[in-house]
Amino acid sequence: MSTKTNDAIRSSVSNAYAKAVSRAVRECGCCTTMEADSAENQTANKYYNDHDLTRLPEDAIRHSLGCGNPLAYVDVKEGDVVLDLGSGAGIDILLAAERVGPSGRVIGIDMTDEMLAKAQENIEQSGFNNVQVRKGLIEDMPIENDSIDWVISNCVINLSPEKDRVFGEIARVLKPGGKMLVSDIVVENLPQALRNNDFLYCGCVAGAIREAAYIAGLQDAGLTNVVVKQRVLYDSQSIEQAVERELEAMTEQSSDCCGSQDSIEAHELAELVVGGIWSCQFSAKKV
Ligand SMILES: C[S@@+](CC[C@H](N)C(=O)[O-])C[C@H]1O[C@@H](n2cnc3c(N)ncnc32)[C@H](O)[C@@H]1O
Secondary structure, eight states: OTTSOHHHHHHHHHHHHHHHHHSSSOOSOSSOTTSOOSSTTOHHHHHSOHHHHHHSOHHHHHTOOOSSOGGGGOOOOTTOEEEEETOTTSHHHHHHHHHHOTTSEEEEEESOHHHHHHHHHHHHHHTOSSEEEEEOBTTBOSOOTTOEEEEEEESOGGGOSOHHHHHHHHHHHEEEEEEEEEEEEEESSOOHHHHTOHHHHHTTSTTOOOHHHHHHHHHHTTOEEEEEEEEEEOOHHHHHHHHHHHHHHHHHOSSOSSSSOOOOOHHHHHHHHTTSEEEEEEEEEOO
């Protein structure tokens, strides 16, 4: 990915997620590289409780591609304005819509038309009228300055080739006193050869940065109280199984998932990254 322009990277990522959400049964996971995605063990089941899952449209659950549950760590209140970066099929915006109530508002941003359409279907099915999705880039958010109480995001910023712009945008759109809770993947010491792997980029591995760099990026953007609320380490078995599942799905397809498939063995990857890849819940505040 490193030889591509930033727009070309976003285009590959968007194509991957358009395909992922367009399949009735998800075959091309992306951000599921480390996440279970079989029907019996959907990503959502790992992070959301039964109470949440029974109230959501089935499609919002099936197409959930996150690596955490941002709302589990925040005290979003009735009347708040919540912004979800890379809202996908809508799982977190729907849960937020319930939390903020009729006096609050929820906005999801996504760059992928197919994801926006799926989220819109799920919004209509859920019956909430305090939530909307907008097409746009998280690097250039279609959102007014100082207008948001809570920014949330679930497994998206790792996909941005311009993370500092994203961090700056979070600082711009938050109200003074507003807060952020982002679930994301971080990777320590990923070999450069793997950083250039399209499949791993769209799968939320190759674009992920170190935890310390993430924290520094948020601080440099002017955010304060930057804290990691939780870390979940991926073990060797989960890395290997997930990559095998992805590779199998991709080789079954005649079309590609995230551009050309660079050859990579699942056990090789697991050996290289085990101990150095985890999901984090980052929180921060704008003073
Ligand atoms: C891994 S999925 C996560 C979706 C959702 N947050 C969830 O938990 O299910 C990543 C989503 O982010 C969107 N996305 C990735 N990069 C983006 C960018 N630079 N600007 C806007 N949306 C982006 C993709 O289109 C996709 O819907």
